[in-house]
Amino acid sequence: MSGAPPRRPTRSAPVVDAHHHLWDLSVRDQDWITGPDMAPIRRDFGIADLAPEARAAGVGATVLVQTVTVADETPEFLALADRNELIAGVVGWTDLTAPGIADTLAALRELPGGDKLVGIRHQVQGEPDPQWLLRPDVRYGLAAVADAGLAYDLIVLPHQLPAATAVAALLPQLTFVLDHLGKPPVASGALDPWAAHIRALAARPNVVCKLSGLVTEAKWDSWTADTLRPYTETVLDAFGSARLMFGSDWPVCRLAASYAEVVDVTRTLTADLSDNERRAVFGATATAAYGL
Template sequence: MLFDSHLHVVDRERLNYPWLEGAGALNRDSLYPDYAREAHRCGITDVLHMEVDVAPQDIEAETAYIQTLSRRPGSLIRGAIASCRPEEDGFADYLERVLANPFVKGFRRVLHVMPDDLSEDPLFRENLRRLAGSRLTFDLCVLPHQIAKAIALIDLNPDVQFVLDHCGVPAVKDGVSDLWKSGIAEIARRPNVVVKISGVVAYADPDTWTVETLRPFVEHSIASFGWDRVIWGSDWPVCTLGGGLATWVAATHALTSGCGDDERARLYQRNAKRFWNV
């Protein structure tokens, strides 16, 4: 059974997504019932929703919408990772509102499509320190050349729990790079970081990738972080760019077929439940 730590729901009738206009095949609705139908078939039992970089004025509305979905009978949704803007003055007040809502398990501020120096903004760093000692995690979605900046942010906040999304967003179609490989090994030395084994199918060549294409990225990430600091995620609907949810689940099982039952259980669900207290 799988705990999916990375579901995106896109509903253009309810929320605004400025980035979708240039998103090609992802510029469409990706609704929870469509995901849930396939997730049930794939053995997914629990889900966290990941923010979808909605327009700033819709950030809290997105959380409210996902919380409504979680209340439907039989819903798989157990919580949400909410969007945030640590570089803005209103973050402290927003944080107080979020802390009052146990449905929100953490934050993410998209960084891989932002200027490299955003995380170096003094207000950004000051506001991130406010998460220290709280129950809220902070997801890092960064490109390989940005891992050094992520490490600097982590080192400034040793009491904040970070999550590295998508194995560090490697360019799978181009093969393993020294930059990515060394970056993963270095960021994994920080004990307050876990890594999501997620998203990699979207970065592979959609027509030619196989399990062996993905293996070095998944295995290096797990070897670097260890079995107690790895978490699985689908990155639906982005994973549809590389074959879809069922394809990624099947690849995950193939990639871990030689592992022990306890190791698979930690990756598949146990670590996530412990990490977010779900």
């Protein structure tokens, strides 16, 4: 990163928010939203809630990401995207281990909004086997995702990053998108072994990374830009701006920060990049990786 004085980021190009969620608790419970600490987000969040906040921050397109391992959610999200121009892409869920995954993906593409299906994600962070991504049935499913022209979002914990690196090497034809920097231990301030794992993963050219989710990995009531800076600088050094994309992680981010605060701190943390580098982080990388 340059030692030159920070330049004010340009707002001329619309921002792509490459990671947010929506849910309606009357349609489906979000059983991960439990306990008093999570109470601020235990309510419905719809596109009407997101749109004004996103547009106020200069966001012109978003990627809606799955929240639960329920097959019905993906068609619902595609239908929502079909009705809303703001949602440019959907990262859905389907069972990677199902023998008929190729047919399932093809069927999803035929649904209303199916042209906005850009990726698949599974909550690997909840799998007890740290080698889950390397299981033969999972690798078969990931190959089907690649054959369908889709990306695969990695939602993993730091100890699962080595398996992510290994599977990315085995499937060079698949674009892997690392969510939330692999959930580094921001609250403790530790860097390794997370940083070493990140550098190994970034050595795979078919992996890109979302600059997202940091505020909720930090201490919710006391984070600052300086708290987040070591982790941002690590991924900037490892991936480069051309393989980094901004994501708000709204509404989960509301546990620690507003939408505007997440956008602002990300602009602060990338303020000394060139205009072209910031354009990559705030739009071009997501557009290329997801084919928006």
